[in-house]
Amino acid sequence: MAEGQSFAVLARTLYDGITDQPSRNILIRMAGGRIESVQPxxxxSRLPDNLLEVEIVTPGFIDLQINGANDVQFNHAPNVDGLKAIAEGARAGGTAHFLPTFTTAPGRAYRQAINAVHAAISEGVPGILGIHLEGPFFSRERPGIHPAEHIRALDDEDVRILCEAAEELPILLTxxxxxQQRQQLRHLSAAGxxxxxxxxxxxxxxxxxxxADGVVGATHLFNAMSQTMGRAPGIVGEVLGSRQGFAGIIADGIHVHPMNLAIAAHSLPDGLCLVTDAMRTLAGRQSEFDLYGKPIRLRDGKLTGPSGTLAGAHLAMDEAVRNLHELAxxxxxxxxxxxxxxxxxxxxxxxxLGQVAQGSRASLSLLNGDRNAVGVVIDGTPILQ
Known part of the structure; x- marks a missing residue:
């Protein structure tokens, strides 16, 4: 089907991203990359000839944190071809849109990643919304699997580069x-x-x-951050107690206990964001790889480094949605x-994005009756598995 061509999807069950309750037997008409109508x-009187019938339809899944897929790690391949491969791997789990995530690397290596994402968007690689830079501006007390030798604070040149890049590209920065200096946070937030x-x-x-300085969320809630104690709430307690802003969470049954998944979901009903934090093993063939000198292995669905530290996740977005439903x-x-x-x-x-409604971008995730992804629609273009 040609890009942007008019067509329709018949959703036997539709979750529209607006309410919790599903609708049945809904016809979604699309043209020019937009949703024209949504009606029972x-x-x-007559169904369109150009019709795709799907058991379950949702708005296109959006992954704010994916490090790799399809045997490609973004840090190892910060280029258009690498992003094409990651996009394909993400779509296998129903992800329509995503932020490729570039993790802690030497110096200002993140500039190459920003340039790659800009080039990929310019070339029309489907699904890329912007970039997530996870590091290197961390605390050395909480490195996780990130190479501690490359962790550092922001400097004024970083702020200048990131503010300029944000004029052209959505950037999420962990x-x-x-x-960091408070004024630097304010400058970055003001730049978008x-x-x-x-x-x-x-x-x-x-x-x-x-x-107050512009930080609006937390990355992979409960992991690599200060925890809640009786008299010291930490980041986790502040996020859940204030019920403000957003938080990414990894619902793989490994990173976060089911009870904590439920607590987070009830505390942040409009702010909790499922993320995969997926690595190159997602939709790939390899079960071992190297990350800045550290061997990473996949065993029993769990990715770890040499000391047993969790190293991202082996998780697709359709699986994350099912897990949250079942565990929480x-x-x-x-x-x-x-x-x-x-x-x-x-x-x-x-x-x-994020809703199936007239006028929204025609981006959908398509699931079978078992709630496994069978394809996506990205800006009016269906891509089926």
């Missing part, structure tokens, strides 16, 4: 706010950079101060919103 099929706290030992008070005992429609509407809001794209 019984109201249509950093340890307590390790979306700031998340992560790999941070910040106190709850420091996190609250960071919010949430309505499936609410889990869908945490993979669609919430991340769209985080990126200030709620009028464009």
């Amino acid at each position: 099929a019984v109201e249509v 950093l340890a706010p307590e390790c 950079v979306v700031l998340f706290a992560g790999h941070s030992a910040a106190t709850a008070e420091q996190m609250a101060t960071a919010r 005992h949430l309505p499936f429609g609410r889990c869908v919103r945490m993979a669609t509407a919430n991340p769209a809001c985080c990126l200030k794209l709620r009028d464009e």
